[in-house]
Amino acid sequence: LLFEETRRNSRELALLNRVIAASAASQDVKSILEVACRELAMAFNVPQTTAAIFDERKAKLVLVAEHLNQGG
Numbered sequence: 001l002l003f004e005e006t007r008r009n010s011r012e013l014a015l016l017n018r019v020i021a022a023s024a025a026s027q028d029v030k031s032i033l034e035v036a037c038r039e040l041a042m043a044f045n046v047p048q049t050t051a052a053i054f055d056e057r058k059a060k061l062v063l064v065a066e067h068l069n070q071g072g
Helices: 002-026 031-045
Strands: 046-056 062-070
Touching: 002 031, 031 046, 031 062
Parallel strands: none
Antiparallel strands: 046 062
8 A cells, every 4th residue: 555655656746747847948838738738648548638728808718738649
């Protein structure tokens, strides 16, 4: 049980590290969110992730990044 928890924590920290590294390497929000979407899709083994930002003027969400699994 302790080993599994440690392993999960290690995977989570590695995910955060990759996203933080991407944000340090780029000031482009879209690029950073694309990396975050890709990493989250891989970490949670899901076929698609998206990131949206709320546009207050239009009162709607605007899609800014997306990851689609190329494996189908």
